[in-house]
Amino acid sequence: MLLSPDDDLEVRHVQPYEAVKPYRCPGCDHEIRSGEGHEVVVPTAAPDHRRHWHSGCWQREARRLERERARRPRP
Numbered sequence: 031m032l033l034s035p036d037d038d039l040e041v042r043h044v045q046p047y048e049a050v051k052p053y054r055c056p057g058c059d060h061e062i063r064s065g066e067g068h069e070v071v072v073p074t075a076a077p078d079h080r081r082h083w084h085s086g087c088w089q090r091e092a093r094r095l096e097r098e099r100a101r102r103p104r105p
């Protein structure tokens with residue numbers, strides 16, 4: 031699921047000791063290994079769509095969303 035700049039998101043850092051199982055990162059489609067610190071991103075309106083991201087991949091995605099927001103015409 032591609033995130034929209036309109037989504038209200040909650041981002042939480044997962045510490046290496048909390049990362050007890052592997053996830054697939056939607057940013058690069060590679061695995062986040064257990065024991066690897068990463069980010070959990072939860073759309074406030076759709077908590078079921080929460081995804082685990084590599085920290086670096088999430089930083090890129092957050093910048094992309096930021097640029098999209100900046101490009102938008104204001105209502």
Ligand SMILES: [Zn+2]
Nearest residue numbers: 055058084087
């Ligand atoms: Zn990634």
